[in-house]
Amino acid sequence: MHVPILKQGGYLIASVQSALSDEDLKQLKDDLAERVGQFRSRGVIIDVTVLDVIDSFATRMLRAVAHMLRLRGAETVIVGIQPDVAFAMVQLGLTLEEVGTALDLEEGLAYLDRITKGAVKHAKRHAGAY
Amino acid sequence: MPNDTQVPINSAADIVTARQKARTLAMKLGFTGVDLTVIATGISEVARNILDHAKEGEIVMEPLVEDSKRGLLIVARDEGPGIPDLNQAMQYGYSTRRGLGVGLPGTKWLMDEFDIRSVVGKGTTVVMKKWIR
Amino acid sequence: MNRNSLTATRLTAATPANRSAAESSSAALLRELVAHLRQNRTQLREEWAARITEAQLLTAMSKDEIFTEATSVYDNYVEVLETGSVEALQAYARNLSERIIPRGVETHEVVGIVLLLRDVLARSLFKKYLADFNLLNQVLDAYEPAANRIANTVAVSFVQERERIIRQQQEAIRELSTPVLQVRERLLILPIIGAIDSQRARQLTEQLLRGIRQNRAKVVVVDITGVPTVDSTVANHLVQTVEASRLMGASVIITGLSSEIAQTLVTIGVDLSKMNAVGDLQGGIEEAERLLGYKVMLTSETPIQEIKS
Numbered sequence: 001m002h003v004p005i006l007k008q009g010g011y012l013i014a015s016v017q018s019a020l021s022d023e024d025l026k027q028l029k030d031d032l033a034e035r036v037g038q039f040r041s042r043g044v045i046i047d048v049t050v051l052d053v054i055d056s057f058a059t060r061m062l063r064a065v066a067h068m069l070r071l072r073g074a075e076t077v078i079v080g081i082q083p084d085v086a087f088a089m090v091q092l093g094l095t096l097e098e099v100g101t102a103l104d105l106e107e108g109l110a111y112l113d114r115i116t117k118g119a120v121k122h123a124k125r126h127a128g129a130y
Numbered sequence: 131m132p133n134d135t136q137v138p139i140n141s142a143a144d145i146v147t148a149r150q151k152a153r154t155l156a157m158k159l160g161f162t163g164v165d166l167t168v169i170a171t172g173i174s175e176v177a178r179n180i181l182d183h184a185k186e187g188e189i190v191m192e193p194l195v196e197d198s199k200r201g202l203l204i205v206a207r208d209e210g211p212g213i214p215d216l217n218q219a220m221q222y223g224y225s226t227r228r229g230l231g232v233g234l235p236g237t238k239w240l241m242d243e244f245d246i247r248s249v250v251g252k253g254t255t256v257v258m259k260k261w262i263r
Numbered sequence: 264m265n266r267n268s269l270t271a272t273r274l275t276a277a278t279p280a281n282r283s284a285a286e287s288s289s290a291a292l293l294r295e296l297v298a299h300l301r302q303n304r305t306q307l308r309e310e311w312a313a314r315i316t317e318a319q320l321l322t323a324m325s326k327d328e329i330f331t332e333a334t335s336v337y338d339n340y341v342e343v344l345e346t347g348s349v350e351a352l353q354a355y356a357r358n359l360s361e362r363i364i365p366r367g368v369e370t371h372e373v374v375g376i377v378l379l380l381r382d383v384l385a386r387s388l389f390k391k392y393l394a395d396f397n398l399l400n401q402v403l404d405a406y407e408p409a410a411n412r413i414a415n416t417v418a419v420s421f422v423q424e425r426e427r428i429i430r431q432q433q434e435a436i437r438e439l440s441t442p443v444l445q446v447r448e449r450l451l452i453l454p455i456i457g458a459i460d461s462q463r464a465r466q467l468t469e470q471l472l473r474g475i476r477q478n479r480a481k482v483v484v485v486d487i488t489g490v491p492t493v494d495s496t497v498a499n500h501l502v503q504t505v506e507a508s509r510l511m512g513a514s515v516i517i518t519g520l521s522s523e524i525a526q527t528l529v530t531i532g533v534d535l536s537k538m539n540a541v542g543d544l545q546g547g548i549e550e551a552e553r554l555l556g557y558k559v560m561l562t563s564e565t566p567i568q569e570i571k572s
Contacts (some may be wrong), residue, residue: 011164019149022142055174056233079512083472084167086507091143092171092236095506102512103479111512113169159428164469198423263430263462 003028005035010037010045012074014103015103016050025034025061027070036074047105057093066099075115079108084101100128114119134192140185145177148189156202160262164204165182169260172240175233176206176256177215181217184210184253201225201242203262209253216248292405296388297345303387305468308337311376311383318379320372324363333376336417340380345410349416356420364421364428373421374414380421381410434466443474450551451480451513454488454544464500475513481550483508486544488519495531500535514554515539518547536556 003024006013012035015029032044046062047055054062066076077100081089089095100115102108132229135155137148152173161169173189180187187208194203213219222235234256238244243259300307312333321329343352360373375426388406392399413554444452451474455467471483485504487493493501505515517540518526528535541547 002318003515019146052153053170054176055171055178056236057174057178060376061292081510082167083476083507084164085181086472086510087164087468088171088240089510090170090507091168091239092240093232094174094236096510101510103476103481104512107479107512109483198426200423200427207293260425263434 003031005031007035007041008109010039010041010116011045011109012015012039012041012120013045014031016045018050019053019060020051020058022057025058025065029061029065032065033068036069036072041074042116044074044076045105045108045112046076046078047080047108048078049082049104051080051085052082052093054085054089056092056094057108059089059096062096063099074100075112077102077108077111079104134190137189138190139177139180139187139189142181145174145181146159148173148177152191152202152204155191155193158201159202161202161260165260165263168240169204172237172258172260173204175237175240176204176258179234179254179256180208180210183213184208185213186210187253194261199261201259204241204258204260205255206258207253207255212250212252212254213248214250216246222247287400289383289405292402293344293409296402296406297341299391300341300344302336304341306450307323307335307383307387311337311380314379314383318375320379321368322376323367331456332363335359336377336380340413341415343416344406348413352413352416352418356417357424357498360424361428364425369424370418375419376415377417378424380412384410385397413465429453438441443470443478445474445478445480446548447552447555449479449481449555450548451475451478451483452486452544453483454486454489459490459493459497459500461496461500464497468500468504468507472507475508476509480524482514482516482554484514484516484544484551486518486547487521487524488544490524492517493524493527495527498527498531498533501528504537505538516541516547516550516554518542518544 003014003016003020006015012032014032020028028046035041036044046065048062051058062078066078069076078096079102081101100111102111105123134247135151137144137151139145149170154172156166156169173191177189180189184235187206189208190205190207192203194201220235222232222248234241237256237258240260242261245257246254248254312330315329317324324332334361338356339352343349363373364543385403385406388562389399392402428519444454446452453467453471453473453474471485474480475483485501487501501517505517508515515538517538519542520540525535525540528538539550541550
């Protein structure tokens with residue numbers, strides 16, 4: 001099932017709607033790569049509230065997506081991992097190291113604000129200044 | 131046996147089916163709380179393993195009774211190429227290409243009992259048990 | 264199937280070679296007596312219900328309730344005799360137990376009524392096959408093992424269900440005795456007191472993770488001052504709790520870490536520098552507040568610069 005991606009200011013929000021098939025994940029990766037480039041987004045939130053299982057495959061994919069996005073200049077935060085899912089993940093030995101995690105959308109936005117602000121603003125070309 | 135659930139694993143969609151059936155069966159048997167997710171996650175791993183290494187196989191789940199203990203028995207089997215150097219491959223985190231990565235080796239921590247047999251050229255069978263606490 | 268053919272079969276000795284013949288005649292007998300029990304269902308069920316009342320069993324239930332359950336038990340009983348499969352009976356027995364245990368029905372009552380049913384049905388068979396002693400013996404040979412298996416199944420299912428309920432209650436008590444406290448906004452404290460075993464550790468983790476979601480906690484202080492020792496299994500649970508909390512966006516501060524427990528953690532390979540451990544609970548709360556009030560110091564926006572060409 002297609003994952004809808006919304007733009008919120010300098011961030012993108014991808015809300016997973018149901019169990020992700022392999023194709024869905026690949027599609028998500030491609031869509032995010034494209035949009036981040038298109039909008040120059042600095043941060044991406046992937047909302048996995050709906051997922052009732054996150055296994056090693058999904059974890060690998062999420063880390064791959066985050067890695068790819070970082071190469072494109074965007075930080076990723078995964079939000080909405082449910083208590084039971086977090087429990088099962090750590091029992092299995094899965095970690096989302098190097099990927100930010102936050103409780104929910106609100107926290108995810110706050111996290112991205114913390115991470116991305118404070119970076120020196122890129123100099124802007126001032127049209128017609130010279 | 132009327133109470134067992136058998137799921138063929140041929141595609142990624144079957145992994146989701148297997149998870150859902152496992153969750154339903156576990157709930158019916160009396161599992162509660164995190165155990166439901168833990169079981170579904172374990173099913174996901176063994177199903178994924180079947181797809182990755184053998185392309186097709188099956189998962190069978192049935193209720194388990196032993197003395198006053200009740201639980202769930204899960205058997206995941208395939209007739210794929212088998213896993214050479216099983217002991218080494220089952221070491222957690224051993225390279226994803228030569229070993230089984232983190233998924234299958236990690237699964238033994240999700241279950242109360244875990245056994246894996248594999249014969250090169252013949253296939254692999256994983257047997258797992260989880261008891262209701 | 265008439266009586267004559269049955270007695271004719273009986274004349275052949277039950278040697279191993281003839282065992283299959285004996286078995287099929289046993290099966291035929293079973294079918295016959297199942298038919299008999301079905302035919303006389305109403306009468307036998309009433310007889311049974313009367314004996315239950317007489318023996319003063321199931322006093323916690325009303326007459327109507329006893330009748331309803333008696334009907335189900337009777338039908339299940341006969342079904343097992345017919346099919347030889349106890350699975351449906353097991354499921355029913357567990358279901359029944361789940362309903363009547365909270366009503367205060369006890370084990371001896373459940374065993375008692377099943378045995379009474381066994382007796383009522385046996386007497387009925389005696390009466391029917393009275394005239395032919397040998398045939399009666401054969402009938403009982405077929406009936407008894409099945410009847411005993413039924414009594415066993417029901418009793419065991421009842422006891423198992425009882426044990427399961429007791430375990431559940433114990434778990435509930437354990438949960439009550441370890442509250443997760445919200446002291447400030449976004450801050451949870453989990454004081455652990457007493458020895459922890461693997462079971463309790465897992466339960467604490469579950470409670471904590473749910474608490475994080477419910478209270479939208481960003482920092483959790485886990486105080487283990489009151490924990491004398493931990494074995495490596497529990498230490499692992501502790502580490503997992505920290506990691507799982509992180510997946511939910513919460514950071515964990517461990518306080519009250521004794522040098523002994525610290526040693527256990529190091530022994531199992533925990534990198535203590537990764538764990539945020541603070542001396543005591545007070546210190547932990549202060550550290551938590553620091554984390555919560557922590558703001559990224561924004562560099563003042565650099566003025567828009569002209570690009571000199």
